[in-house]
Each structure stands twice: as C-alpha cells, then as structure tokens.
Amino acid sequence: MKPYQVLVVDDSAFMRKIISDLIENDANFQVAATASNGREAIEKVNELSPDLVTMDVEMPEMNGLEALKIIMAQRPLPVIMLSGINEEGMKETILALEWGAFDFIRKPSISNSQDIIAVGVSLREQMKEAMLARQQREARASAYKVPELPAAEAASAPQPVRGPAKQPPEAPKKAPELPRKLADKPKAKPELSPAPEMVKGKGSPGRTSPEGALPPGAAKGPARLPKPASDPSRNRSKEEAKPVQPDSRPAAAANLESSAAGGDRKPNNKGLRKLVAVGCSTGGPRALKAFLENIPADFPAPIVIVQHMPPNFTKSLAQRLNTFSPLEVAEAEQGMILRQGAAYIAPGGYHMRVVPAAGGQYAIDLTLEEARNGHRPSVDTLFESILPYTSLERHAVIMTGMGSDGARMMKSLYDSGVTSTFAESEETCVVYGMPRSAVELHCVRHVLPLQEIAPRLVQAVK
Known part of the structure; x- marks a missing residue:
C-alpha cells in the first residue's frame, strides 16, 4: 500500500526535522513536504493534496489557526495541531479543535528524548485514527450514494406520484442565550464552595497525592477539605x-x-x-x-x-x-x-x-x-x-x-x-x-x- 502523504508545518527547522522523523518511524506515512508558516502551508496543500497535515499553532506571517480556517474552507482534510503549553497557545488550540482540527498534541521538549518518543507515539496513533476515520466516512458516503441511471433508462423510468409538498420538520428550538453581561453591571463570577462534610466514597479512604501534585483545590496536610474562602x-x-x-x-x-x-x-x-x-x-x-x-x-x-x-x-x-x-x-x-x-x-x-x-x-x-x-x-x-x-x-x-x-x-x-x-x-x-x-x-x-x-x-x- 502506498504510504499516506503528510505535510509538516512549523516555523522551526529543528522541530520540522523532529516531527518528520517521528512520522516516518511508521512505514504507512511519508513526509511529502514541509512548510515554515501558514501561508506556505496553504500553497502546498493546494499543490500537493496531502492526506494529512501537522500544523504548528504559533507561527509568523500566518499562524496555524488562520491557515486551518482557510484549509478547512477550501480543501478539508485531517489537521493535527502542535501546541505549545503557554496560555495563548492553549487558547488557540481549543479554537482550532472547534474550527475543525482533527486533534492536537503538545510540542515535545527538545531537550528530553523520552518526551520526544512519547509525543511520537501519540502523534502516530492520532494519524492512524485520522486515516481510519476518513476511510469510514468515504465508505459511508459510498454506501449511501444512489447509482445514476443511463440517460435512456432514466427517461423511461416510472416517475413517482407527487402529492402536496411536505414541510420539513421543525428543527429543535435552541434555548435562548442569556446575556453574558449588562451595560453597567458585570455578571458576578459564580462562587463554588466545598462540601461541608464530604463522605469518602469508593476508593477514596487513605488516598494520598505526591508532593506538588495535589488535586486542584486540595490543601497539603491531613485529608480534610479547606474552609470556604472569604476573599x-x-x-x-x-x-x-x-x-x-x-x-x-x-x-x-x-x-x-x-x-x-x-x-x-x-x-x-x-x-x-x-x-x-x-x-x-x-x-x-x-x-x-x-x-x-x-x-x-x-x-x-x-x-x-x-x-x-x-x-x-x-x-x-x-x-x-x-x-x-x-x-x-x-x-x-x-x-x-x-x-x-x-x-x-x-x-x-x-x-x-x-x-x-x-x-x-x-x-x-x-x-x-x-x-x-x-x-x-x-x-x-x-x-x-x-x-x-x-x-x-x-x-x-x-x-x-x-x-x-x-x-x-x-x-x-x-x-x-x-x-x-x-x-x-x-x-x-x-x-x-x-x-x-x-x-x-x-x-x-x-x-x-x-x-x-x-x-x-x-x-x-x-
């Protein structure tokens, strides 16, 4: 079977090399080309018609989010985003998933070989799932496609008896969106308080967390809930x-x-x-x-x-x-x-x-x-x-x-x-x-x- 063709997009030449090597560790995938920004990525998608794209989120000239929107509008295909772990990168990654990206992986730490290996495993798994999902969609579309009759047969085919035009069913009504803020008075942030007396459920007695890795909101020390803050x-x-x-x-x-x-x-x-x-x-x-x-x-x-x-x-x-x-x-x-x-x-x-x-x-x-x-x-x-x-x-x-x-x-x-x-x-x-x-x-x-x-x-x- 011919390998799937992948376009690798990243503004760092070193990262393009790392990602390309990780992809080609699987013989089912081949890097067809690389691009250093979103504008170049769009040109190469139109020129090469790759099966899949890996896209850096933050790039100069045109970032990954802008390129994704254009690609999904012009030539939709699976796009896996590579995200940094800074706040802006995370926000843009969430937007990318909302706008049609197949999935994302975080960028590997170039100084940690084990992290690079782990990211490679995750990336290859996502690429396989993306190709499988595409095959299933194509098979489903093919199964639902009505075969066309030759012109002569179509002309002699019995025509259906048409009755009064049916109105399409009404779409479910969307709940009205509440106003998010008023002109002079911002909406108060919801206050969330801990249970006054939380009963330990299954698997919870005696559970401890490693130092520095406590559940969000948990206090270090004896297993008890913190008092509600009055800040x-x-x-x-x-x-x-x-x-x-x-x-x-x-x-x-x-x-x-x-x-x-x-x-x-x-x-x-x-x-x-x-x-x-x-x-x-x-x-x-x-x-x-x-x-x-x-x-x-x-x-x-x-x-x-x-x-x-x-x-x-x-x-x-x-x-x-x-x-x-x-x-x-x-x-x-x-x-x-x-x-x-x-x-x-x-x-x-x-x-x-x-x-x-x-x-x-x-x-x-x-x-x-x-x-x-x-x-x-x-x-x-x-x-x-x-x-x-x-x-x-x-x-x-x-x-x-x-x-x-x-x-x-x-x-x-x-x-x-x-x-x-x-x-x-x-x-x-x-x-x-x-x-x-x-x-x-x-x-x-x-x-x-x-x-x-x-x-x-x-x-x-x-």
Whole structure:
C-alpha cells in the first residue's frame, strides 16, 4: 500500500526535522513536504493534496489557526495541531479543535528524548485514527450514494406520484442565550464552595497525592477539605477572572449564586435529585460546544464531564465553553458541591469522581490513581462513581472519541437501571470509537446525531 502523504508545518527547522522523523518511524506515512508558516502551508496543500497535515499553532506571517480556517474552507482534510503549553497557545488550540482540527498534541521538549518518543507515539496513533476515520466516512458516503441511471433508462423510468409538498420538520428550538453581561453591571463570577462534610466514597479512604501534585483545590496536610474562602476577589466577573495553574488554584471555588445576567441559579439545597455524566475524546471540544450551548440555564441537574485532554488545556476549554453555554461551565476543583445549572469538566491529569456530601448533596473528588483505559481522567472512572447512587435520577452520555473508554461502565449503569443512556451516532462523530463500543454492548437507549442529543436529554431530564 502506498504510504499516506503528510505535510509538516512549523516555523522551526529543528522541530520540522523532529516531527518528520517521528512520522516516518511508521512505514504507512511519508513526509511529502514541509512548510515554515501558514501561508506556505496553504500553497502546498493546494499543490500537493496531502492526506494529512501537522500544523504548528504559533507561527509568523500566518499562524496555524488562520491557515486551518482557510484549509478547512477550501480543501478539508485531517489537521493535527502542535501546541505549545503557554496560555495563548492553549487558547488557540481549543479554537482550532472547534474550527475543525482533527486533534492536537503538545510540542515535545527538545531537550528530553523520552518526551520526544512519547509525543511520537501519540502523534502516530492520532494519524492512524485520522486515516481510519476518513476511510469510514468515504465508505459511508459510498454506501449511501444512489447509482445514476443511463440517460435512456432514466427517461423511461416510472416517475413517482407527487402529492402536496411536505414541510420539513421543525428543527429543535435552541434555548435562548442569556446575556453574558449588562451595560453597567458585570455578571458576578459564580462562587463554588466545598462540601461541608464530604463522605469518602469508593476508593477514596487513605488516598494520598505526591508532593506538588495535589488535586486542584486540595490543601497539603491531613485529608480534610479547606474552609470556604472569604476573599472578595472570588466574586470577580468572568471577564476579569485570571487563569491559574493547576497546583496553585484556589482551595475551592464558591457556590453558584444569582447574577444580573442569569437570574437566581441556586438550587433547592434539600438535596440533589438528578445528575448527568458525559464522556468524550477526539472531536470532543466541538461536540461539547454544540451540546452545552443547547442546554438551558434552568436545567434541573448538574453535568459532570470527562474530556480526554492534557493538564492545563481543560482550563482553557472550560473558559471557552463558558462563553457559549447558558450554564456555568468550570474546570472541576476538589470538594466543589454539584449545583443545578452548572457543568464541571474534569481537569487534565486527574480522575474525577462524584461522592456524597452532607444534606443530600454531592461533591467532586479528584484523584491521582493510575490511568484507566490509557486515560486520566477516565470516563469509566466517572461513570463507575455514580453507579451506587440508585436514589439519583442518572443520565449517561458518550460522544465522539477513539477507543472504548466509558462503554464498560455505561453497560453497568444500564444494567443497574439508570434512567437513560445516550450515544452520538456515527454520522456526526469525528471518531466513532467510544460510542460504537457502547452501542455494541447494547447499553444505549438513544443513538442520535450530535445536534439532537441536547434537546432529547433536556426532554428526558425535565
């Protein structure tokens, strides 16, 4: 078989050499050409028609984000972004995924040979998945294509009897987007507070974290939750919020409270009754945007989300999604109480569990246990944590992603009588891996294209 042709784009000649060597360690791929900026990349895509592109995010003259938009508009093909770990690089990477990039990898440290090897393994895995996804799309398109009749046969073919023109079905109504800020009064940043008394759940007793690698919001020392902070800076607006690194985050983020833009979002504190858990991977940022922007602000259940992503990137993802969704979207922190009208994204590098808290409430528990199914956070870990809570109305969702993470525990939830299970259908998945695995285990009640998942979930929960 002829090797797939790859275009490598990076402004550093040394990095172009490293990435090219990593790609050609697999005989199924060959570097057709390299480019030093986005403008040159567009020219070479049009000239060579490569099968795949690796694209640096930050470059002079034209950066990777601008080049990606033009390529996806003119000649769509799989693009894997190479991202730096600085704040601007992470934000632009999240935008790239939203605008059609297949996936991303972080740039390797050129002084660390083990890191270069690890990035190479990840890159080759993503390239194989991208080519497999393309083959599946082409096979699906071919299967649905109606063969054309020769002109003579077409003229003599019986014509269908036409009745009155049917009106297309009405698209599900999108929840009205709440104003994000008022003219004179900025929206108050939601306050998230730790559980007053968090009961240790399965796997939590005696768990410790290595020094310097505590879960976000956890304090060093004895295993107890920090007191709610009274620092008035916690009430800053979203626009004023400054990003913080995982190990230096505030001890916990505060209770969701009413805001000028969104009204009173505080739930009845008599106890949580409903919960939604979501898992996704490759293609997930774009899927989460489509999903969360169609969940109304008065949604009567918290949403806990695992998106496979490295540390730090999940913070940028949560901030980006928060600008679209009527819900309050945040990166989860240790001890956060789950509230209605809010969505919590597991931080990269930490497993996220749901554990009981005082007063019939539930809280976030972050752990540094071993990777599961090759991932930390793992969807299976999240789904497993809600398995014992049969008094809760639980809903589980799996969307686009490679592999099978989440499928096994969705099956356990289904067998235990969970309220509903959803999976994204193949037609809209970037990679039909995780949803396919769940469907093959016969544990999915609703298999739906992406745009239909949120409306059906809202209907099921309300």
